[in-house]
Amino acid sequence: MSSHREAAIRRLTTPEIAARKGGEPIVCLTAYTAPMAEILDEACDLLLVGDSVGMVLHGLPNTVGVTLEMMILHGQAVMRASRRALVVVDMPFGTYEGAPEAAYANAARILKETGCQAVKVEAGPTVPATIAYLVQRGIPVVGHVGLRPQAVNVDGAFRAKGRCEDEWASVIAEARATAEAGAFSIVVEGVAEALAREVTTAVPVPTIGIGASAGCDGQILVTDDMLGMFEWTPKFVRRYASLKSDIAAAVGAYASDVRARRFPAKAETYFAKAKA
Numbered sequence: 001m002s003s004h005r006e007a008a009i010r011r012l013t014t015p016e017i018a019a020r021k022g023g024e025p026i027v028c029l030t031a032y033t034a035p036m037a038e039i040l041d042e043a044c045d046l047l048l049v050g051d052s053v054g055m056v057l058h059g060l061p062n063t064v065g066v067t068l069e070m071m072i073l074h075g076q077a078v079m080r081a082s083r084r085a086l087v088v089v090d091m092p093f094g095t096y097e098g099a100p101e102a103a104y105a106n107a108a109r110i111l112k113e114t115g116c117q118a119v120k121v122e123a124g125p126t127v128p129a130t131i132a133y134l135v136q137r138g139i140p141v142v143g144h145v146g147l148r149p150q151a152v153n154v155d156g157a158f159r160a161k162g163r164c165e166d167e168w169a170s171v172i173a174e175a176r177a178t179a180e181a182g183a184f185s186i187v188v189e190g191v192a193e194a195l196a197r198e199v200t201t202a203v204p205v206p207t208i209g210i211g212a213s214a215g216c217d218g219q220i221l222v223t224d225d226m227l228g229m230f231e232w233t234p235k236f237v238r239r240y241a242s243l244k245s246d247i248a249a250a251v252g253a254y255a256s257d258v259r260a261r262r263f264p265a266k267a268e269t270y271f272a273k274a275k276a
């Protein structure tokens with residue numbers, strides 16, 4: 001196992017990402033662990049320690065049960081193993097929607113204890129004031145509009161937004177308010193293409209789409225989805241690997257080798273040294 005501290009660290013900065021508006025597409029993926037962050041770092045501009053970690057790694061039904069401690073632990077692992085990508089850590093449900101002072105204390109903990117460069121918040125109607133509070137106090141923020149997974153208990157399900165035009169105004173207004181509050185980028189999740197393009201035109205900061213068409217300034221996917229770790233993935237995911245079936249095949253081969261006493265072989269065995 002290599003030491004992650006050996007290579008020089010030169011990460012992309014929040015102004016560098018903000019300057020990519022309308023330019024070279026921003027490449028983003030989620031990362032939760034050190035080995036995965038080490039692999040993704042070279043190809044990605046931004047690694048998001050998403051609260052999707054609760055569903056992907058911890059088997060939760062949605063992101064509502066994710067805690068600040070979980071985000072900090074995964075954020076630390078990703079920071080240790082990456083050196084080039086900007087790292088953003090999600091603020092979990094219940095850590096920023098109340099008083100801005102409490103949101104600041106929680107966001108400051110994330111930055112101090114992980115070393116990450118920014119936090120992400122789902123920007124419902126009341127959140128822009130908190131974004132401004134954080135940014136004015138030195139905490140860079142990524143907003144998140146459209147389908148907001150932390151609002152699943154209000155919405156009743158994860159449902160794409162903006163297929164009917166009467167949903168557009170609120171999403172555009174939230175994106176505008178998020179940018180005006182000082183967010184340096186905005187994740188746009190699960191919206192119809194025409195709405196994604198409207199949002200991207202409406203704000204001066206880069207939009208990062210997930211299930212939001214090619215009309216955004218960058219793209220993000222949940223890494224485990226695009227690597228084929230799950231049987232089912234949403235329509236917007238493109239699978240670049242089939243890790244679940246590869247792992248199942250590898251584990252099956254290992255199990256039959258152990259049962260047939262083919263593993264370990266001599267090459268995989270330590271032998272006592274002959275006495276001198």
Ligand code: KIV
Pocket residue numbers: 030048049050051052053090144187189210220222
């Ligand atoms: O938690 C997460 O992984 C996210 C992405 C879906 C953008 O917020």
